[in-house]
Amino acid sequence: MRSIAIINQKGGVGKTTTTANLAAGIAARGKRVLAIDLDPQAHLTINLGAEPRSENSVYAILADRCTLKDAQLKVRKNLWIVPSSIDLAGAEVELVNVVGREVILRDAIEPFASKFDYLLIDCPPSLGMLTVNALTAVNEVFIPLQPHFLALQGLGKLLDDTIRLVAKRINPQLSVTGIVLTMYEGNTNLAGEVVEDVKSFFEAARGTDCPWSNARVFDAIIRRNIKLAEAPSFGLSIFDYEPRCNGALDYARLAKEVMSQMGAS
Amino acid sequence: MRSIAIINQKGGVGKTTTTANLAAGIAARGKRVLAIDLDPQAHLTINLGAEPRSENSVYAILADRCTLKDAQLKVRKNLWIVPSSIDLAGAEVELVNVVGREVILRDAIEPFASKFDYLLIDCPPSLGMLTVNALTAVNEVFIPLQPHFLALQGLGKLLDDTIRLVAKRINPQLSVTGIVLTMYEGNTNLAGEVVEDVKSFFEAARGTDCPWSNARVFDAIIRRNIKLAEAPSFGLSIFDYEPRCNGALDYARLAKEVMSQMGAS
Numbered sequence A, B: 001m002r003s004i005a006i007i008n009q010k011g012g013v014g015k016t017t018t019t020a021n022l023a024a025g026i027a028a029r030g031k032r033v034l035a036i037d038l039d040p041q042a043h044l045t046i047n048l049g050a051e052p053r054s055e056n057s058v059y060a061i062l063a064d065r066c067t068l069k070d071a072q073l074k075v076r077k078n079l080w081i082v083p084s085s086i087d088l089a090g091a092e093v094e095l096v097n098v099v100g101r102e103v104i105l106r107d108a109i110e111p112f113a114s115k116f117d118y119l120l121i122d123c124p125p126s127l128g129m130l131t132v133n134a135l136t137a138v139n140e141v142f143i144p145l146q147p148h149f150l151a152l153q154g155l156g157k158l159l160d161d162t163i164r165l166v167a168k169r170i171n172p173q174l175s176v177t178g179i180v181l182t183m184y185e186g187n188t189n190l191a192g193e194v195v196e197d198v199k200s201f202f203e204a205a206r207g208t209d210c211p212w213s214n215a216r217v218f219d220a221i222i223r224r225n226i227k228l229a230e231a232p233s234f235g236l237s238i239f240d241y242e243p244r245c246n247g248a249l250d251y252a253r254l255a256k257e258v259m260s261q262m263g264a265s
């Protein structure tokens, strides 16, 4: 099973949109995909047409009240989701004194890893305990990045403070696979400048021993496209909602590129 | 002193951009403004050209290590900021067992309230202890809202669970003044539909006793404008960066509209 966390503590950069549509795109190509919603706002759950719920949810898994098998919900052919709910917002504080709190999710997924080909985890816009649980449960990280200055600001912090520490102390397998450029507006200078900055940052890390030394910017760029913002209100992936729009073409190309890589299994 | 928290737990909807440019717009019109950065990512700090710092920061205030007077930093004529830093991310857990943790910020601001005409607080994309501290320290809430479906999803939760509870238990003065429509793309149906939904939601609350019974959508709409995303990289407000662009016109109109309201003082 290939396991990927979709992370960026910057808000509104397309984490949920990428998780939902990448999961749907890979499932449509015949692989079995599990998507886990680790955001208390439960946007991935809503985006894939499911209802947020407390019982049999990712919160219930973290609170040791149910197993992954109980919590998984089939939403399409080859696509299952573990829904979220608002009680997840309390997990950060509730887990403070729990021994091994960082690996609860990893241990819950482990017995079912053989049932799926891909695991995708959507994270909230923070670097707290929920995001750390995602980072210990996967081998790969994808970082959605809107090519804006403020979005670039946090990249160093995400890599140096959080990913490096988790890789060093808990999950040595962890590495950053790539950056997904989202909401790309080709007609702005800002996008071009930020992309140059990001590419040279990762090229400078090649050959070092940090967890992002092999990371690169995915060739498939996700352009700004209002249809991507419309689809969630119908609980549909972009492929179901508007299969010939730019959003569907871009996420299909991303799915194809991701699947053609020999990711860490 | 008029005191306003800029809140929406949905990520990337323009909270920081609104706080920075509204603060600059009001200061330019001759009022003394204090802006507080309650986001560990310190984007408001960066946006107004200051450096994130641990000493004499909002974190130091919450940890009772300095006063507001020590932490404030003048960034322009009539405009002071209390900077943030990454240690603020630990405050949620560090404050768990502190008595009266919700009112630390309120009590730190109180002695200096007469020095300023406006207080604006930028909040992180969550409804945790930092946001609660902001809600107990102010009389008014502005909610920036990107007219997208996912952005609309969380509005009920913000109002019913967080604002209503803080108003009932800790801060009876608290009320929602208005919704700032941000990143508005007039050429999309989605924007029009969401705006209709939001307006009818608030009209239905008129005459009830909830904290948002007088809330309305501000007439000044902030259009999507790439200059607003460029300005932060220079540490400039939109008025300093590109005074004749749509972003500057829209935020100037918002500042004027805000100042013409009688607001709770």
Ligand SMILES: Nc1ncnc2c1ncn2[C@@H]1O[C@H](COP(=O)(O)OP(=O)(O)OP(=O)(O)O)[C@@H](O)[C@H]1O
Binding pocket: A010, A011, A012, A013, A014, A015, A016, A017, A018, A039, A043, A123, A124, A125, A182, A183, A184, A222, A223, A224, A225, A226, A227, A228, A229, A230, A232, B009, B010, B011, B012, B125, B148, B149, B150, B151
């Ligand atoms: N390529 C795109 N073009 C246009 N709109 C988009 C695109 N990708 C995402 N959106 C919209 O932008 C908003 C932000 O995207 P999304 O919610 O996926 O970001 P996020 O990083 O998951 O946010 P959060 O930090 O709140 O979890 C949503 O309303 C979404 O529908």
Ligand SMILES: Nc1ncnc2c1ncn2[C@@H]1O[C@H](COP(=O)(O)OP(=O)(O)OP(=O)(O)O)[C@@H](O)[C@H]1O
Binding pocket: A009, A010, A011, A012, A125, A148, A149, A150, A151, B010, B011, B012, B013, B014, B015, B016, B017, B018, B039, B043, B123, B124, B125, B182, B183, B184, B222, B223, B224, B225, B226, B227, B228, B229, B230, B232
């Ligand atoms: N009207 C606008 N037009 C174009 N870009 C904008 C506009 N307002 C904000 N932006 C850009 O969109 C991104 C998100 O805005 P901003 O950071 O202010 O949102 P936020 O709600 O504070 O995010 P967070 O939830 O991470 O704190 C930033 O890169 C910002 O520069």
Ligand SMILES: [Mg+2]
Binding pocket: A015, A016, A017, A039, A043, A123, A124
């Ligand atoms: Mg999300």
Ligand SMILES: [Mg+2]
Binding pocket: B015, B016, B017, B039, B043, B123, B124
């Ligand atoms: Mg912000």
